[in-house]
Amino acid sequence: EVQLVESGGGLVQPGGSLRLSCATSGFIFTGNWMSWVRQAPGKGLEWVAIVNQDGSDKKYLDSVKGRFTISRDNAKKSLFLQMDSLRAEDTAVYYCARGAGYILDYWGQGILVTVSP
Amino acid sequence: DIVMTQSPDSLAVSLGERATITCKSSQSVLSSSNNMNQLAWFQQKPGQPPKLFFHWASTRESGVPDRFSGSGSGTDFTLTISNLQAEDVAVYYCQQYYSAPLTFGGGTKVEIK
Numbered sequence: 001e002v003q004l005v006e007s008g009g010g011l012v013q014p015g016g017s018l019r020l021s022c023a024t025s026g027f028i029f030t031g032n033w034m035s036w037v038r039q040a041p042g043k044g045l046e047w048v049a050i051v052n053q054d055g056s057d058k059k060y061l062d063s064v065k066g067r068f069t070i071s072r073d074n075a076k077k078s079l080f081l082q083m084d085s086l087r088a089e090d091t092a093v094y095y096c097a098r099g100a101g102y103i104l105d106y107w108g109q110g111i112l113v114t115v116s117p
Numbered sequence: 118d119i120v121m122t123q124s125p126d127s128l129a130v131s132l133g134e135r136a137t138i139t140c141k142s143s144q145s146v147l148s149s150s151n152n153m154n155q156l157a158w159f160q161q162k163p164g165q166p167p168k169l170f171f172h173w174a175s176t177r178e179s180g181v182p183d184r185f186s187g188s189g190s191g192t193d194f195t196l197t198i199s200n201l202q203a204e205d206v207a208v209y210y211c212q213q214y215y216s217a218p219l220t221f222g223g224g225t226k227v228e229i230k
Binding site for chain 2 (some may be wrong): 035037044045046047050059060061062095100101102103104105106107108109110
């Protein structure tokens with residue numbers, strides 16, 4: 001069974017940093033792209049970033065470029081999102097998603113990030 | 118960036134009736150490499166993560182009831198729920214995976230009339 005479990009969320013002040021983690025199991029981690037998608041409270045889905053199987057190809061939403069960094073540890077079957085210079089508009093539930101290429105076929109339960117003074 | 122536009126924002130349908138959701142992309146998402154539309158549909162119920170329902174615009178995921186169907190090509194797509202059931206109440210999103218940034222439609226909330 002494919003499982004994706006996010007952690008590392010919480011309350012942070014504007015300008016602060018957080019590192020999200022996504023622990024995976026139930027599939028061959030090195031065989032898949034991995035992505036982060038977020039959803040602001042009461043709003044729709046917004047893709048944030050994606051990384052290829054060996055971490056050499058990364059793409060980002062324009063509004064997070066230079067502030068967020070996606071990475072992965074294939075030995076630990078884990079995905080990460082380092083979020084710096086956080087803004088109020090980054091407040092959202094962040095989902096980790098497995099990619100079959102760019103097809104986001106399995107999602108974690110999500111983790112809440114709140115950016116507030 | 119490819120802009121995805123869904124309509125309507127919400128709709129209320131009687132049990133057993135048909136619900137139709139449309140999704141338009143600002144440019145074609147038809148891949149020239151495999152002649153497939155790089156369009157997905159997701160269902161999201163309250164408090165749950167999105168669940169992939171269709172990819173390649175019309176390929177139903179395992180476990181999705183066959184009362185759901187996806188169609189369309191190029192820039193115009195449709196998700197149809199025939200014989201609406203109570204458990205189909207949810208928000209449905211289309212998403213293009215033709216190119217990054219991956220983009221979603223704004224969502225359509227389906228309710229029971």
